[in-house]
Amino acid sequence: MAPEVHVAIVGCGPVGAALAVALGRAGLRVTAIERETSIYHLPRAASFDGETLRMFQALDLGDEVAGVSGALRAVDSHPSVPRPTSHEGAHRG
Numbered sequence: 001m002a003p004e005v006h007v008a009i010v011g012c013g014p015v016g017a018a019l020a021v022a023l024g025r026a027g028l029r030v031t032a033i034e035r036e037t038s039i040y041h042l043p044r045a046a047s048f049d050g051e052t053l054r055m056f057q058a059l060d061l062g063d064e065v066a067g068v069s070g071a072l073r074a075v076d077s078h079p080s081v082p083r084p085t086s087h088e089g090a091h092r093g
């Protein structure tokens with residue numbers, strides 16, 4: 001008799017959710033258990049890098065994610081991090 005669940009994932013943040021999708025697409029029966037009852041009220045993905053987008057593409061979610069995303073034009077570092085002078089910035093490309 002086939003097990004009702006092959007994999008139980010505790011925690012359905014980005015890692016748990018992505019793993020659940022990947023394992024489900026591989027044919028495994030997955031249950032993801034999350035202790036929070038609602039979605040966190042602040043954004044936690046103001047930006048993501050190319051590797052993250054490649055992971056979405058590997059899960060066949062690239063077009064869907066691209067459809068609700070915009071290109072990042074600039075990053076403003078934390079105020080405690082010194083900004084480069086225009087001279088330094090010119091050499092950093």
Ligand SMILES: Cc1cc2nc3c(=O)[nH]c(=O)nc-3n(C[C@H](O)[C@H](O)[C@H](O)COP(=O)(O)OP(=O)(O)OC[C@H]3O[C@@H](n4cnc5c(N)ncnc54)[C@H](O)[C@@H]3O)c2cc1C
Nearest residue numbers: 011012013014015016033034035036043044045046047048
């Ligand atoms: C304010 C903020 C802004 C951020 N902005 C960005 C950003 O712009 N770009 C970016 O790439 N990253 C950003 N991050 C980081 C990003 O959110 C984390 O890297 C990412 O959430 C980590 O994913 P995770 O699945 O490993 O862990 P988590 O997101 O922490 O998910 C773990 C989940 O497991 C659940 N859990 C834990 N223990 C249990 C348990 N015993 N039983 C059931 N459920 C449990 C938790 O409730 C949680 O939902 C930001 C984070 C914060 C806080």
